[in-house]
Amino acid sequence: MTTNRAISDLGGLPAGPIDTHEHEATLVERRIDAMMMLLRAKPRAFWVTDENRRTIESLTPEFYEGSAYYERWVTAMRALLIEKGVLDEAEIEAKLAEVRARYAAGGAA
Amino acid sequence: MSTHTHDHDHDHDHTTFQPDIKDPSQEWEFLEIALRELLIEKQILSAREIADEMEAWERKSPEAGARVVARAWCDDGFRQRLLADANSAVAELGVEIESVELIAVENTADLHHMVVCTLCSCYPRGLLGVPPLWYKSFEYRSRAVREPRAVLAEFGTELADSVEVRVLDSTADCRHLVIPARPAGTEGLSEDALAALVGRDSLIGTALARAPHGEA
Incomplete structure (x- = not known):
C-alpha cells in the first residue's frame, strides 16, 4: 500500500494518537521561521515556496521521519542557500565548526 | 549562564538575541546559529530584520x-x-x-x-x-x-x-x-x-x- 508513495504523502496512512498539547516555539525555531520568511520574501526572493517543499521532500525517508519540523526547515534552508549561491558549503562547515566549539567551551549564542 | 566572549574581530550585530533558556545542543540548532551568523556577517540579513520578523509572527493570531x-x-x-x-x-x-x-x-x-x-x-x-x-x-x-x-x-x-x-x-x-x-x-x-x-x-x-x- 505504501510503495511508490512520496515521503510527504501521508494522507490516509495508519498512525497513532495525535498529541494535541500546545507547543511554545523555542527561540531557535522562531529564528528559523523568521529567516525562512525573509529569505523567501521580496526583495530577496531567493526561492519560492514550492522550491522549499521540493527540498524538504527530497530528504531521505529516514531523515524526514526522524527529524523535528524545524530541523527539516533549517536543513532545507542550508540546501537552498547553497543551491542559490548565497552561501557555500565550505563557509557553512567552517562556521558550524566554530559554533560547535563555542558551545563545547560553554559559550552562548 | 555563560556569557558571550568576543574572540572574533568583526563588528556584526548579534547582540539582539539573548541566550535561549536552554543552550542549543543539537546539530540542527547549531546549524541555525551558523546560517544566521553567516547571513548577518555577509549583510544578507540583519539581526534587526530577523527580530522584527519574529515580532510580526507574534502579532499574528486567530x-x-x-x-x-x-x-x-x-x-x-x-x-x-x-x-x-x-x-x-x-x-x-x-x-x-x-x-x-x-x-x-x-x-x-x-x-x-x-x-x-x-x-x-x-x-x-x-x-x-x-x-x-x-x-x-x-x-x-x-x-x-x-x-x-x-x-x-x-x-x-x-x-x-x-x-x-x-x-x-x-x-x-x-x-x-x-x-x-x-x-x-x-x-x-x-x-x-x-x-x-x-x-x-x-x-x-x-x-x-x-x-x-x-x-x-
Missing part, C-alpha cells in the same frame, strides 16, 4: 480569523462575499492573504468541515496565527482524511452520526478557513462578544465555536 467569522455571523452580505471570494472578503477587514487562494467553508447543523494539509503544513497564518504543532504532525496529516470522526473525538469534538463530515486538504496554493456554526443562545451578542467565542481550533474545524458564557 483573533483575525475570529473577527472574520463574527462579521459573517452578523452580516449576511459579508458572509456571502466571504463564501464567494474569501481573499477579497477578508481584505475588507484588513487581512491580506497574498499569492494563495483562500476558500471559506461554512459549518452547519448538518455539515462539518475540518482542514488538514496532508503533504506538509499549509495554513492561513494571516488569519489563524502560527499553526499548532499537532497540525504539522504525521499523525494528524495521516489520519484526518481517513478517520476524521476518530480524530475529532481526540480533540473532544463529538458529532452526531447524522452530521456529514468533509475534510479539506490544503496545498501550497490553496488555504481554507472554516466558519464554525454560530452557537445557540448568541442572538443579540455584539460582534466583539461573538468573536470571543471563536477559537483557533474552530477555525480549523477540530472544535466547535464556544457556547456563550453561562451556557452549557
Whole structure:
C-alpha cells in the first residue's frame, strides 16, 4: 500500500494518537521561521515556496521521519542557500565548526 | 549562564538575541546559529530584520480569523462575499492573504468541515496565527482524511452520526478557513462578544465555536 508513495504523502496512512498539547516555539525555531520568511520574501526572493517543499521532500525517508519540523526547515534552508549561491558549503562547515566549539567551551549564542 | 566572549574581530550585530533558556545542543540548532551568523556577517540579513520578523509572527493570531467569522455571523452580505471570494472578503477587514487562494467553508447543523494539509503544513497564518504543532504532525496529516470522526473525538469534538463530515486538504496554493456554526443562545451578542467565542481550533474545524458564557 505504501510503495511508490512520496515521503510527504501521508494522507490516509495508519498512525497513532495525535498529541494535541500546545507547543511554545523555542527561540531557535522562531529564528528559523523568521529567516525562512525573509529569505523567501521580496526583495530577496531567493526561492519560492514550492522550491522549499521540493527540498524538504527530497530528504531521505529516514531523515524526514526522524527529524523535528524545524530541523527539516533549517536543513532545507542550508540546501537552498547553497543551491542559490548565497552561501557555500565550505563557509557553512567552517562556521558550524566554530559554533560547535563555542558551545563545547560553554559559550552562548 | 555563560556569557558571550568576543574572540572574533568583526563588528556584526548579534547582540539582539539573548541566550535561549536552554543552550542549543543539537546539530540542527547549531546549524541555525551558523546560517544566521553567516547571513548577518555577509549583510544578507540583519539581526534587526530577523527580530522584527519574529515580532510580526507574534502579532499574528486567530483573533483575525475570529473577527472574520463574527462579521459573517452578523452580516449576511459579508458572509456571502466571504463564501464567494474569501481573499477579497477578508481584505475588507484588513487581512491580506497574498499569492494563495483562500476558500471559506461554512459549518452547519448538518455539515462539518475540518482542514488538514496532508503533504506538509499549509495554513492561513494571516488569519489563524502560527499553526499548532499537532497540525504539522504525521499523525494528524495521516489520519484526518481517513478517520476524521476518530480524530475529532481526540480533540473532544463529538458529532452526531447524522452530521456529514468533509475534510479539506490544503496545498501550497490553496488555504481554507472554516466558519464554525454560530452557537445557540448568541442572538443579540455584539460582534466583539461573538468573536470571543471563536477559537483557533474552530477555525480549523477540530472544535466547535464556544457556547456563550453561562451556557452549557
